[in-house]
Amino acid sequence: MEREDTPALTRHIDSQESIEAIVAEAIADIENTHPAKIEPIYESIDIGAVDALLRSADAQVLVEFEHDDLVVNIIGRSRVEVFN
Numbered sequence: 001m002e003r004e005d006t007p008a009l010t011r012h013i014d015s016q017e018s019i020e021a022i023v024a025e026a027i028a029d030i031e032n033t034h035p036a037k038i039e040p041i042y043e044s045i046d047i048g049a050v051d052a053l054l055r056s057a058d059a060q061v062l063v064e065f066e067h068d069d070l071v072v073n074i075i076g077r078s079r080v081e082v083f084n
Helices: 017-032 047-056
Strands: 008-012 064-068 070-075 077-084
Touching: 008 017, 017 047, 017 064, 017 070, 017 077
Parallel strands: none
Antiparallel strands: 008 077, 064 070, 070 077
């Protein structure tokens, strides 16, 4: 999937926040719905494995995946970007 250069939405991650919750909220905001109404994140990626990777990485890690025809970037434990 080709994506725009500028994210449609960016969310900064607080160190105490769940990556899965932030991603779900960001996708729901783009789709103008409630996070409980989107397809489960685990349908697209093993978010637990992503969280473990981000917590253990010594360097900044970028994880990119597609969900509901959107491209989602998780940049370290600092931010989530969603592209149309």
